[in-house]
Structure formats: structure tokens, C-alpha cells
Amino acid sequence: MQYPLTFQEYQKALKQNRLLGLRCRTCGGVTCPPMMVCQECASPDVEVVQLSGRGTIATFTVSFVAPEGRENELPYTILLVELEEGPWIMGNLIDRDPRRIGMDIIGRRVEMSHRVFPGDKYSAGEAARPVFTIID
Template sequence: MKYKIDFQTYSDALKTNRLLGLKCTSCGAVTCPPKMVCQECAGTEQETIELSGKGEIKTFTTTYIASLGRQVEVPYTVIMVALEEGPWISGNLNEMDPKKVTMDIIGRKVTLGHKVFPGDLYSSNEAARPVFSFC
């Protein structure tokens, strides 16, 4: 079985603020980030779609101790976002001092951006990751 959207394609799209996902042709569920099979019905027939990148914060965590290679970024806040199209994805929160983040951000609307992270000990190349800003 072959990936419909590989990580490089997903990352390259993020670099232009485009969020790619997959829509199952059997049950209609949307998966993001892309997986080999539908997360709802395990179907393998999926079509590539572009998602809006808009959603609502459902939960968050602020990191003060980072993994090797990411120490210069701490502290940072990672949020879980329920996208308008259904799936939840994680990404860093922009525009807010991580030390000032409180439960008040839950339920706030956000929109997608991206940040390019350099390759590190665990990856060979730079890659884009989702980041979100308040609407």
C-alpha cells in the first residue's frame, strides 16, 4: 500500500499555508494529518482535499523542557485544534507569551500558518509544522 500524501508533500503544502488532508470515499470522514487508511472505517480509498485551516482550540499544553534539538524554543504552547472539517490536529500557538496562556484560550477560534523547523538529530531535512494564530 502506498501513501496517498507523503510527509514531504504535506510539509511542502504547509510551507505555502495549505493544509492537505484525505477524505474517505466510503464513509466521507476527513483525516488530517494524512494516514494510509481512514481513521473511521479503515477504508483505503481516499481523495486528497485542501482544508480551510480554521478551527477551535480544544486543549493545550505549555512545554518548558524540550526534547533534544528543540531547547531554544522553550517555552512554547502546543494546542489541539478541531478543524471546521472535523479532524483534530496539533500545532504551536503564535501571538501569545506561553507563560501567560490560561484556560481562557479553550474555545477560541484560530487559523493556520506554518513554521519551518530545521533538520535535527531525529530528522534529516527541514520540515514545516502547523502553527496557529487567533482569528
């Protein structure tokens, strides 16, 4: 079985602020981040599509405790975003002070860009990850 979208390809697109996902030819569902099969129906019949990178904040948490070696990033806000196309993805909120946000950000619209985070002892090295800004 072949990966329809490799992590490497997903990363390369992220570094250009393009969010790639998989659209299922069986059920129409969209999967992101990439998996081997459709996350809705497990069909392997999927095609790579570019997603808008826009969505709404479903929920969030603020972290004051970082993994070892990443204390310099604290504090930060981790969002769970429901994308316009359906899938939910995580990413940091970068345009609000984590000490000053509250429940009122839930439901706000956001747009994705990316940041490259350095590797640490718990990861396979440097990686681009989605980050979000509130757009209205």
C-alpha cells in the same frame, strides 16, 4: 498499496500555508495529517482535499522542557486543534506569550500558517509544521 498523500506532498503544501487532508469516499470522514487509510473507518478509498486550516482549540499545554538542542524555542504552547472539517491536529500557538495564557483559550478559534523547524537528533531533518494564531 500506494500512499494517497505522501509526507513530501503534505510538506510542500504546508510551506504554502495550505493544509491537505484526505476525504473518505466510504464514510465521508476527513483524515489529517495524512495516513494510508481513513482514520475513521480504515477504508483505502480516499481523495486528497484542501482543508480550511481553521478550527477551535480543544486543549493545550505549555512546554518548559525541550528536546535536546531545541532549548532556544522555550517556552512554547502546543495546541490540539479541532479543525472545521473534523480531524484534530497539533501545532504551536505563535501569537500569545506562553507565560500569560490560561484555560480561557480553550474554545477560541484559530487559523493555521506554518513554520519550518530545523532538524535535530530525533527527527529526519528540517520540516514544516502547522502553527496557529487566534482569530476571534
